[in-house]
Amino acid sequence: MRNTLLILALAAVSAISCGTEKGKEQIEQETAMNERNNLELDYSDHHSYLKPKEAVVKHLNWKATIDFNQKTLAATATYTIDNIKGVDTIYLDVRNLAINKVNRDDSQKDLDIVVHKKEPFLGDQLAIPITAATKTISINYVANAEGADALQFLNPVQTAGKKHPFLFTQSQAILARTWLPCQDSPGIRFTYEAEVTVPKELMALMSAKNPTEKNESGVYHFTMDQPVPSYLFALAVGDLEYKSLGKNTGVYAEPSVIESAAYEFEDMQDMVDTAETLYGPYQWGVYDVIVLPPSFPFGGMENPRLTFATPTIIAGDKSLTALIAHELAHSWSGNLVTNATWEDIWLNEGFTVYFENRIMEEIFGADFANMLALLSYQDLQDEIKWLNSENRSADTRLRVDLEGRNPDDGLTGIPYDKGFFLMKLMEETVGREEWDNFLKTYFDTFKFKVMTTDSFLDYLDKELLSKNPEWETTIQPNKWIFEEGLPENCPKITSTKFEAVERELTKWTNGGKASAIESSEWVTPQWLHFINLINDTLSQEQMSELDATFGFTQSGNSEIKAAWFEKVIPNNYAGLENAVEEFLIEVGRRKFLTPIYKALLKSEGGLSAAKAIYEKARPNYHAVSSESMDKLLGYK
Ligand code: BES
Ligand code: ZN
Numbered sequence: 001m002r003n004t005l006l007i008l009a010l011a012a013v014s015a016i017s018c019g020t021e022k023g024k025e026q027i028e029q030e031t032a033m034n035e036r037n038n039l040e041l042d043y044s045d046h047h048s049y050l051k052p053k054e055a056v057v058k059h060l061n062w063k064a065t066i067d068f069n070q071k072t073l074a075a076t077a078t079y080t081i082d083n084i085k086g087v088d089t090i091y092l093d094v095r096n097l098a099i100n101k102v103n104r105d106d107s108q109k110d111l112d113i114v115v116h117k118k119e120p121f122l123g124d125q126l127a128i129p130i131t132a133a134t135k136t137i138s139i140n141y142v143a144n145a146e147g148a149d150a151l152q153f154l155n156p157v158q159t160a161g162k163k164h165p166f167l168f169t170q171s172q173a174i175l176a177r178t179w180l181p182c183q184d185s186p187g188i189r190f191t192y193e194a195e196v197t198v199p200k201e202l203m204a205l206m207s208a209k210n211p212t213e214k215n216e217s218g219v220y221h222f223t224m225d226q227p228v229p230s231y232l233f234a235l236a237v238g239d240l241e242y243k244s245l246g247k248n249t250g251v252y253a254e255p256s257v258i259e260s261a262a263y264e265f266e267d268m269q270d271m272v273d274t275a276e277t278l279y280g281p282y283q284w285g286v287y288d289v290i291v292l293p294p295s296f297p298f299g300g301m302e303n304p305r306l307t308f309a310t311p312t313i314i315a316g317d318k319s320l321t322a323l324i325a326h327e328l329a330h331s332w333s334g335n336l337v338t339n340a341t342w343e344d345i346w347l348n349e350g351f352t353v354y355f356e357n358r359i360m361e362e363i364f365g366a367d368f369a370n371m372l373a374l375l376s377y378q379d380l381q382d383e384i385k386w387l388n389s390e391n392r393s394a395d396t397r398l399r400v401d402l403e404g405r406n407p408d409d410g411l412t413g414i415p416y417d418k419g420f421f422l423m424k425l426m427e428e429t430v431g432r433e434e435w436d437n438f439l440k441t442y443f444d445t446f447k448f449k450v451m452t453t454d455s456f457l458d459y460l461d462k463e464l465l466s467k468n469p470e471w472e473t474t475i476q477p478n479k480w481i482f483e484e485g486l487p488e489n490c491p492k493i494t495s496t497k498f499e500a501v502e503r504e505l506t507k508w509t510n511g512g513k514a515s516a517i518e519s520s521e522w523v524t525p526q527w528l529h530f531i532n533l534i535n536d537t538l539s540q541e542q543m544s545e546l547d548a549t550f551g552f553t554q555s556g557n558s559e560i561k562a563a564w565f566e567k568v569i570p571n572n573y574a575g576l577e578n579a580v581e582e583f584l585i586e587v588g589r590r591k592f593l594t595p596i597y598k599a600l601l602k603s604e605g606g607l608s609a610a611k612a613i614y615e616k617a618r619p620n621y622h623a624v625s626s627e628s629m630d631k632l633l634g635y636k
Helices: 004-017 024-040 258-264 268-279 322-329 346-364 366-389 413-430 432-445 453-463 469-475 477-482 496-509 524-533 540-550 558-568 577-586 590-602 606-620 623-632
Strands: 056-067 072-082 089-094 098-104 114-116 124-129 136-144 151-154 166-169 189-197 203-206 219-229 235-238 241-246 249-253 287-291 306-309 337-339 449-451
Touching (some): 241 258, 241 268, 249 258, 322 346, 346 453, 453 477, 469 477, 540 558, 558 590, 577 606
Antiparallel strands (some): 203 235, 241 249
């Protein structure tokens, strides 16, 4: 499927565009102008207490020590600030932090800070007195496992190696404030440097320039010279090894996982090169991935220079690496051009799903990308149905209203899949070449800047739609963005590969043998389509015939396994209780947990069965997942 000519061309382009990393000065010059522009944009973020137009943090110097016995992180954060308006107070967001001491460069004594108590999920507003002369402030504080929802301290049994503890963070959307007092709004960017002390047998990594080897002292140094928003501040500590995958790509994992991870991600350099050819230079120097233990609550998280990933994408056959393409794509849509608030998250996720699909098309071919698009379409239909049934139709708009709500509420399939289809509609309407040029210029124009839905629409109109009056009426972007449901002009996808699956399934449903299903050429999306189409009223014999023939329960492919369990439960397929339970205890990825627990809840006697499993599983989950499951199972 691979297009050799194209790959050769890509290699030539990337050899020129990627190489030496940018100098600090160049980055500073490039970003200074953009930051000034950020402050001119008029928007307010319901999820942060800072006043960015008065005084902002520009740089962070962070010194932290990780204590695995106490499960604490003790740190001193020194902030270089810009007191834009010469105000007497700077505001930071904090949640559940024990603040010991606050100091200032232009004053000898400890400062009296005021903590304004606010909403529990938003945390508190920290008010620090400053003067027009203040250059730096510093805060000494402690975060602990209990209060810091971003952190997950893992016991050795929860790791692959079972010998050493592990720690990882997850800051998006508003959890950075649980381990760092910060201006926790995605439009505010700062550079950082850090010194992190960890037990000697472990290595620390951040969303920054990283070590590739352990050192004797357990003290690690980091710099991030490009300004990043707080939600991309990240740390992982564990028994880790590094393996290079190409000129600016590599992978980190526990020793027992590193080889399989390196094999699975063999196409990563190709993905980076392809992405650069599509939408311009990769701006972050290196692109590495760290494979975390299975309790990581997401598939992936696009921390700059170091994507955090679930081990459940290691299937042994590279079939789940669209997730890497997705997190890589965020290096443009999200990390470079950033949603101003969590109400604009479709600008991050919708663009990224589209970009991901384009990378997959280049590397694995149009048929494959098309299947992923069709799965996305089916997810979108299901999601809209479900949101409507929950009286949440308003959340089917791309631009969501999250005032007074947790930004996590906006994290449905809508920004992803509806966002993707709007991008696809624009591509189909204006033509791929025009559309690609538009996107490339968009990323370049707004790099290191913030984007609101309104400013995107202005730009779209000015740079693209105004060129042809028909485009606006064909696309109707306002309808997509501000109205509920799925507009009728949504692109239709067909896939001959999926049609083949449907034919085979029909033959079987009509009494054919499972062994007669012609599936030897099927790839993962086809298997997922097959399982998704199985109905909920099969007999035990039919279920066991499928399982015996295709080995779904034993599958090394977590997506296939999770989709299968979603059918095992409503079909009351006996004997798999333990397999389902084991999966729910080991894996903390919310995308898998939600549908499986939902299926349990719907089944007879399901609530008590779900609760019995959850009681055992909950201690293994990160707060992101346990919060959601607490709600789902009626604990909150
Ligand atoms: N940035 C998101 C994860 C996220 C979003 C965390 C909002 C917290 C708040 C990440 O890029 C993502 O979308 N992950 C998906 C990957 C998938 C769509 C390929 C996931 O984890 O499932
Ligand atoms: Zn994403």
